[in-house]
Amino acid sequence: MKLVRFGVHVLVALGAIAFGAPSDAGAVFDCLPPRNCQGVAQCCTKPRKELLLQIARAEMRRDFYDSKKNRDEAFAKGAWDSPNNLEKAFTQFISAHQDQAAKQKLGLPANQSYPDVPDLTTHPDCTSSIDANGAKLSITDIPKMFDDPNHPLTKANVCKEAVIAAVLHESEHQDRCEAKKRGLIKPKNEGGWARAELEDSADSERDAYAREADALRLMRKRARQRCTTAKKLAENDFKNARERVKALNLMKQPRYY
């Protein structure tokens, strides 16, 4: 079964309607203080709101797929086609209202649309690719993909952190795909084959969005830790040399894992 990330087509289309122009290729940006930040001012920069919006999106998407009501409704529309019906309902859900509540909470303008992460697809052979150019994608691409300005995943006006989380989302699909191949995930059999297909695809999306949200939250947590540590370093607020060395090491931690 093909697992496709939904979102960007819908949101880009809405943006084009709202502003009367196709969105130009953009460039990813940092939403958290830079890796190896120096000093309190730099390390303690507030996260950009796009990051918080992306966390809210991932959590809403996770909850959408977790919902028994949404699953039941999709199943009622046609048992054999229910994974597609659930995906259609999901597309409607995100285009209709998913951002509004989050924007209001974050103080973002309601009439502005925020691009979503680029579309990625995980295939039945458990590999993932970038929809824009069909190139294969793996978790090991993460540290270096932003060094290449022509990489399709650097071309969207979204947080770098969100792109990384999207790659981890696909990685979750890959892991699940491999686990199924090895027989480590037993298919559910309540309600027959068609229902089992729906449950499996909905579970897979729920878990992938959960990983995406967790990754974004973890990146934010690490940024907070770097801020706290930068403050301690500035004040030299350590009990002993060992603590100080630990703090210096934390500031050298790679950002994305």
Ligand SMILES: [Zn+2]
């Ligand atoms: Zn997915």
